[in-house]
Amino acid sequence: MTQTLRLLGRMLLGALGVLVLAGLWEAYKALGPDSGVVIGGTTILPRTTDLAMPHVWEMITKFSDPVASFSGGDTVASAVWSACLFTLKLSAIGWVIGVVIGLVLALLMTRFRLAESAMLPWIVLSQTVPLIAIAPLVRRWGSQIHIAGWTWTSEASVAVIAAYLAFFPVAVGALRGLRSPDSTHLDLMHAYGVGWWRGLATLRLPSSVPYLLPALRLAAASAVIGEVVAEASIGLRGGVGRLVIEYAQSAGGDPAKPWAPIFGAIAVGLVSAGAVGLIGLMCRPYRRGETA
């Protein structure tokens, strides 16, 4: 009972946060100068014209407008909805690939010290490569792959790039988690004459859960970012990333429109982080160490 109340309270607080943000936006738009706040020739705060900062309600009502002004076809809402589903699906695939790769790397690094010194610097380095640069490369390399009737698609490239961002937090988080058992526990396993794999299952994996869960959530958020950026830079149609670019082109005449896919991308990120939160609920007993 108290738990449902607490949950309700947290949801209310979350909603309140969004409202406060919208209120700040409108307040600044109403009170701030049209040309923005400029100090010494540098714009500190943005212009408050309708072009730069559309009203919040305009952004919301935009969802019910048709995509193209001349036709009575799809509404913006349905276009964004289907784009979100598309993006969500590919990010989920990218997340799964990233998590598997991250876990395998962490296991290798836990098992072999040499693997850690050989791989960890490269794993860190891999995240410094700009995504915009590797996206076209992945597509070009991928397009040369043909396996038994299956040819590499742009969707595959985008998922791979999502995985490229997602694997990193998992590899680092899982490595810390797998190393987290203290020496008493390790001595105990040794005293029981347990082999490495059995020790992994009884000790290392369960004790890595508190480290793994935030890593998985971070990976979910990273996968969505990678996905959206890759869509935009490869030019893959169907997803939110492409929609952001498309609608931005009409920003001059319709300043509220580009916000629709942006909200869509945020929703995709929230949904994927939330889905990982559900995994956390299932792993509850393994998180007792967090409070103990």
Added chain:
Amino acid sequence: MSSTHPDGPIPANAVEVSGVSRVFPRRQGRDVVALDDVHLTVAEGEFVSLIGPSGCGKSTLLRIIADLDAPSAGSLSVFGKSSRQARLDQDYGIAFQQAGLLPWRTVAANVGLPLEIHRVDKGARRQRVGELLEMVGLTDFAKSYPDELSGGMQQRVAIARALAESPRLLLMDEPFGALDEITRERMQTELVRICSETGAAVVFVTHSIPEAVFLSDRVVVMTPRPGKIIEIVDSGPDTGERRDDDFRDAAGFFHTVARVRELLHGSPAAAALSAARGVENR
């Protein structure tokens, strides 16, 4: 409990250590000699404490007996086997200063961990865990999680876990070191009871003199740099007396405490003074 050993005759001694040394090599400077030419025999069912200041190698000796560390020189046998074989055969149970319970397992699942790892079937496991929890007085807490227990209770769970496979040898590395004095004395009394019930030999590392004297048949006094045995002091109540709380007030108890303290301090006068004050030497 430990009387059922069908495989051949039981060797007379639980542990035999002869001429064991352990040197920790260091890159610069001199190597650290943790143990130097140590000889020790622990008989079946005997309670032996290792006592000495930090760095005297008492924990190292225990870890070598447990095959968690290897000697640099010398040899040892546990129930007539190599220490490695004894470890693989689960001839000993072990408890550390940290209870080392797995936080995601209930008390019952923690006690049953070694049985589960060695694939004891479920029915037998449940029965044995029930017995053990009764022995340490935690039957009501079977379904609790470690973070819901006090330090003393956690340590009792760890002792129950060490006893799970009815070992004939119990290795304990300062198991009560992190407990307050009151809990500690209660745990000592309980350990005496448990040991008499199981008949297991015990090697017990501590740096509390009264604890060592109260619990042990023999107290092994060690000195650091290099880690060596100075002397082995016989301890225990007079014949016919029981090792219970009355023993803590017996003249023999104080006499042995003073003797051990004297050996540790190296000066009889200082030892007599602190013995008179009854201060615990840590």
